[in-house]
Amino acid sequence: MKTAPREAQVRMETGAYTAALAVKSARVDVVPGYPITPQTSIMEAIAAMVDSGELHARFIPVEGEHSVLAAAVAASAAGARVFTATSANGLLYMHEVLHMASGGRLPVVMCNVNRGIFAPWTLWADHQDSFAQRDTGWLQFHCSSNQEVFNTILQAFRVAEQINIPVMVNFDGFAISHCLMPLTVPHQEIIDRFLPPHQPEWKLDTAHPSSFCNVTMAAEYATFRQMLSEDMQAAIPVVKQAAQEYQQLTGMWDGDTIDTYRLEDAEVVAFAVNSMAAELRLSVDILREQGIKAGLLRPRLYLPFPAEDIIDALPQNAQVMVLDRNYNYGHPGGILAAELKSALFGRRNDVTIKNRVMGIGGIDLTRRFMAAEIRAMLDE
Numbered sequence: 001m002k003t004a005p006r007e008a009q010v011r012m013e014t015g016a017y018t019a020a021l022a023v024k025s026a027r028v029d030v031v032p033g034y035p036i037t038p039q040t041s042i043m044e045a046i047a048a049m050v051d052s053g054e055l056h057a058r059f060i061p062v063e064g065e066h067s068v069l070a071a072a073v074a075a076s077a078a079g080a081r082v083f084t085a086t087s088a089n090g091l092l093y094m095h096e097v098l099h100m101a102s103g104g105r106l107p108v109v110m111c112n113v114n115r116g117i118f119a120p121w122t123l124w125a126d127h128q129d130s131f132a133q134r135d136t137g138w139l140q141f142h143c144s145s146n147q148e149v150f151n152t153i154l155q156a157f158r159v160a161e162q163i164n165i166p167v168m169v170n171f172d173g174f175a176i177s178h179c180l181m182p183l184t185v186p187h188q189e190i191i192d193r194f195l196p197p198h199q200p201e202w203k204l205d206t207a208h209p210s211s212f213c214n215v216t217m218a219a220e221y222a223t224f225r226q227m228l229s230e231d232m233q234a235a236i237p238v239v240k241q242a243a244q245e246y247q248q249l250t251g252m253w254d255g256d257t258i259d260t261y262r263l264e265d266a267e268v269v270a271f272a273v274n275s276m277a278a279e280l281r282l283s284v285d286i287l288r289e290q291g292i293k294a295g296l297l298r299p300r301l302y303l304p305f306p307a308e309d310i311i312d313a314l315p316q317n318a319q320v321m322v323l324d325r326n327y328n329y330g331h332p333g334g335i336l337a338a339e340l341k342s343a344l345f346g347r348r349n350d351v352t353i354k355n356r357v358m359g360i361g362g363i364d365l366t367r368r369f370m371a372a373e374i375r376a377m378l379d380e
Contacts, residue, residue, distance in 0.1 A: 008250070009185040015176035018146045018183055019085065019111050019169075020045035022153035024055045025191045026109075029080035029198075032060040032071035037123050038173035039087040039113040046083075065090035069097035069108075076106040077212055079203030081157065084108070087173060088115035088129045095133065098166075102137030102228060104213045107160035107167075107200075109153060110138075114274065115173040116361045124362020125172040127274065127326045131302075131335045133168070137228050139235060140303040142273040143171040146181040148254040148300075155242045158195055162242075163235050165228070170302075174362070175275040186250045194249050232304045239301055257306035258313060259298040262288070266295025266315050270374060271340060272323040273299060276359060280323070282367035287374060294374070299336075307343035314344075319352045321374045325359045333357060354380060 013021065019042045023031065031050070033043035049055035058080075060071050068084050076082045086094060091112050101108050112130050116122040130140060141156060143149045149171050156167040171177065204212060216224070236257060243256035261281050263269065268287065270280045277298040287294035297313055297320075299306060314320065324334020331338060337355035344351055354377045359365045 008187060011183050011185065012180045013146060013183045014041065014178055014180055015146045015149050015171055016041035016113070016178065017045050018150050019153060020049065021183075021185060022150045023083045024049055025185065025188065026081065026083070026154055026157050026195055027192075027197070028055070028057050028083045030058045030060065030072070030075035030082045032062055032068045032075070032082075032084050034062055034065055034068045034086075034090065036065070036087045036090040038115060038177045039085050039090070039111070041177065042085045042111060042113070065093040066097060069094040069101065069110075072108045072110070073097060073101050073104065073106055076101070076108050077104065077204050079198070079200050081161075081198040082108045083110070085111040085113065087113040088117050091129050091133060092117060095136070098133060098136040098138060100213070101166045103224065105164040105228070107157070107164055109156045109160055109167050109169065111149075111153070112168050112170045113173045113177045114170055122361040123173070125175060125275070125325070126360045126362065127170075127324075130168060130170045131326050134303060134335070137165070137232065138303065139165055139167040139232065139301070141167065141169050141300060142302050143169065143176065143254075143300075144259075144274055144278040144298065146176060146179070146183055147252070149176065150183060150185070151246060151250075151252055151254055154191060154195055155239075155246055158242045159235065159238050161198055161200070162238055163231055165232060165235065170274065172275040184252065190249050194246055235304055236301070236306060255298070255300045257299070257301040257309045259300050260313060261296040263295035263297060263313060263315065265293055266318065267293040268295070268374065268378065269314060269318045269320045270294065270296045270323060270370070271298075271320050271336065272325075273302065273336070274325070276323060276325060276365045276370070279365060279367050280370055283371040283374065286367060286371040290375075292375070292378075305339050305343060310340070310343060311348055314348060314351055317350045319354065319378065321377050322353060322355045323370065323373070324355060324357045327357060327360070
């Protein structure tokens with residue numbers, strides 16, 4: 001009898017199909033789904049895998065995104081490993097149940113394919129949808145490539161099931177979800193070593209009936225909220241451990257809480273997430289050729305915000321150019337800039353922060369455009 005090869009597969013896949021392959025590799029039990037552009041391709045691929053027997057999971061089609069997450073919460077409470085995906089207004093429609101998942105300490109993993117939210121309607125990417133959910137108690141990763149989407153989904157299940165907090169894996173619609181990129185898929189035996197079967201400490205069981213997330217008195221309620229907040233902060237070393245162990249097993253590394261490029265001697269630091277951060281690597285190269293010592297710092301983990309790692313990574317006297325693909329309504333600029341200013345306040349007074357909002361509704365962000373914007377920001 002021949003032994004299956006342990007070598008990784010190298011293939012070309014879209015970001016959406018990459019996410020589906022990661023779900024298959026994670027041996028997920030339940031996938032509730034509802035279509036929304038540009039996420040639909042993920043659910044189509046998973047449904048086809050279930051139908052063909054390639055993925056041994058229960059696919060549950062429902063009538064809307066609120067029901068998607070309600071089904072995910074129920075399945076997770078029953079002890080299943082659960083995945084789902086959405087975009088934009090679908091994520092907004094889930095808002096109520098996002099709190100149920102985090103407050104119930106349920107390790108659901110969900111991909112959000114970033115897309116601008118209405119009104120007016122757009123199908124193209126910005127980051128308003130996921131950043132609008134920053135206070136719902138979910139960890140948030142932001143990915144800059146198809147390979148990172150695959151790796152992060154597996155790491156997200158590992159982290160979520162260790163700390164019992166749901167995780168949102170975000171990546172840009174079309175620029176990542178529909179673009180082909182090289183993908184390395186580790187052998188299933190390696191993935192199984194990294195992500196063993198889900199065995200929750202507690203679950204709903206008809207043989208041993210119990211209540212779940214019932215009404216509490218004020219003191220108990222406050223304790224649950226405080227525990228969630230503290231455990232989210234304590235997730236950072238868990239994220240780092242998962243990334244390091246994944247690297248040891250697969251040889252692949254996307255960063256842990258942050259990712260950097262040419263940062264060591266940088267005087268000007270670009271700060272951004274998702275596909276624009278990948279393009280910014282090329283902008284950094286352009287600026288270097290023009291005599292500007294540029295670098296990139298990308299927060300791969302947005303929530304909890306990795307303040308200590310960012311503070312440690314920023315060079316002395318750096319000028320940080322935060323490029324936001326969202327608006328911080330009621331305040332000037334974008335949300336990433338506000339988060340960074342809060343993290344650095346009173347701790348890194350040597351650092352200067354400047355901010356531009358760009359790429360809203362999918363406006364193209366090329367390497368040359370962003371390099372020119374950073375040069376212009378230096379003169380402000």
